[in-house]
Amino acid sequence: MRALSNINARSIAEAVAAARQANDAGQAFAFSGGGTDLLQQIKDGTAAVDVIINLRPVTDASQITSNQTETVIGGLITLTDLAADATLAQRMRVLTEAAASVATPQIRNVATLAGNVTQRPWCWYYRNGFQCFKAGGDQCYSVNGENQQHAIFGGGPSFIVHPSDTAPALVALRAAFDVAGPSGNRTLSAEEFFVLPSQNPARENSMLNTELLVGVRLPTPAENTVSTYFKVMDREAWTHAEVSVAVVLEMSAATITSASIVLGGVAPIPWRSLEVERFLSGKTLDAATAQQAGAMAIANAQPLAKNRHKLPMTSAAVERALLRLVPA
Ligand SMILES: Cc1cc2nc3c(=O)[nH]c(=O)nc-3n(C[C@H](O)[C@H](O)[C@H](O)COP(=O)(O)OP(=O)(O)OC[C@H]3O[C@@H](n4cnc5c(N)ncnc54)[C@H](O)[C@@H]3O)c2cc1C
Numbered sequence: 001m002r003a004l005s006n007i008n009a010r011s012i013a014e015a016v017a018a019a020r021q022a023n024d025a026g027q028a029f030a031f032s033g034g035g036t037d038l039l040q041q042i043k044d045g046t047a048a049v050d051v052i053i054n055l056r057p058v059t060d061a062s063q064i065t066s067n068q069t070e071t072v073i074g075g076l077i078t079l080t081d082l083a084a085d086a087t088l089a090q091r092m093r094v095l096t097e098a099a100a101s102v103a104t105p106q107i108r109n110v111a112t113l114a115g116n117v118t119q120r121p122w123c124w125y126y127r128n129g130f131q132c133f134k135a136g137g138d139q140c141y142s143v144n145g146e147n148q149q150h151a152i153f154g155g156g157p158s159f160i161v162h163p164s165d166t167a168p169a170l171v172a173l174r175a176a177f178d179v180a181g182p183s184g185n186r187t188l189s190a191e192e193f194f195v196l197p198s199q200n201p202a203r204e205n206s207m208l209n210t211e212l213l214v215g216v217r218l219p220t221p222a223e224n225t226v227s228t229y230f231k232v233m234d235r236e237a238w239t240h241a242e243v244s245v246a247v248v249l250e251m252s253a254a255t256i257t258s259a260s261i262v263l264g265g266v267a268p269i270p271w272r273s274l275e276v277e278r279f280l281s282g283k284t285l286d287a288a289t290a291q292q293a294g295a296m297a298i299a300n301a302q303p304l305a306k307n308r309h310k311l312p313m314t315s316a317a318v319e320r321a322l323l324r325l326v327p328a
């Protein structure tokens with residue numbers, strides 16, 4: 001069995017220093033938030049790790065702070081605390097609903113927002129030791145194999161779906177991502193943060209391995225903004241989205257003035273549906289608009305042999321999410 005050591009970081013600076021030290025010493029290391037994904041990966045042998053840098057003792061990255069222009073959420077906030085924040089639930093409901101939809105209460109009590117966004121793919125091949133692109137190999141086993149839960153947008157050469165529930169909500173809210181590492185801090189837009197397999201088949205985001213996600217910045221939504229997160233699963237609870245959608249709408253009475261529509265469970269990154277966003281702008285939000293938006297959401301989909309069921313699911317998810325927001 002591989003020897004494993006643990007470093008308890010008490011601040012982001014200590015975590016960065018520990019990462020630099022392990023990297024310089026040639027040790028394989030990983031940051032651990034709640035450990036709900038990482039520890040299983042270590043047990044299964046998917047993650048080869050010599051040093052765990054435990055972020056749970058860190059106290060400077062789990063708060064929510066707001067000013068007039070933005071809300072900053074520390075990456076180490078637990079999903080339970082995120083889901084329960086009353087101010088966020090009022091102004092950015094899509095995010096609290098997404099956090100509340102993850103896994104189980106027990107997992108949400110320890111799982112962090114940063115860990116949720118940076119969790120590795122749950123493709124069966126990757127999680128069972130196949131040397132595919134995500135494991136440093138040079139092929140994808142799912143493309144001609146089991147691909148029921150894989151991408152219908154943006155796939156190739158890996159066809160994973162991005163597994164995070166909070167990521168589509170963050171992208172719909174136009175989040176920026178604060179990252180810290182040995183070379184300093186940087187803030188990345190969603191377009192810079194998430195990467196398609198065509199850009200880098202081994203990774204889901206553009207952070208270097210010595211960098212960690214410190215938090216997210218959300219611009220203050222316009223006054224008449226409404227939002228929701230709609231998730232379809234293959235069973236009642238405890239699992240990732242088969243398909244999901246994060247919807248953020250700026251409204252003027254019943255008219256949509258601006259729309260943000262981001263799909264989850266269907267692409268290797270949270271997938272902005274730009275066609276639907278354009279279509280919705282200026283429309284009255286009613287059942288007919290919701291139905292047309294749902295149909296439009298799959299216009300450019302490219303399903304694999306075994307995941308065509310995601311097409312009607314995606315349409316229905318978009319339609320139902322919009323119906324939730326129809327003014328009373
Ligand atoms: C039964 C079960 C059901 C699940 N259902 C869902 C679900 O419905 N929806 C969903 O989205 N997820 C689900 N998950 C996946 C996962 O447990 C959660 O996403 C959880 O939020 C991960 O957070 P964590 O803090 O425990 O991450 P960890 O396990 O600590 O870390 C996850 C990954 O992120 C890296 N990491 C952690 N923190 C940082 C950081 N600050 N910066 C950079 N990298 C970091 C780790 O090295 C690791 O690779 C499920 C997991 C299980 C076991």
Ligand code: SF4
Nearest residue numbers: 123132140158159160
């Ligand atoms: S979809 Fe991605 S994770 Fe799954 S086998 Fe293909 S390359 Fe590996």
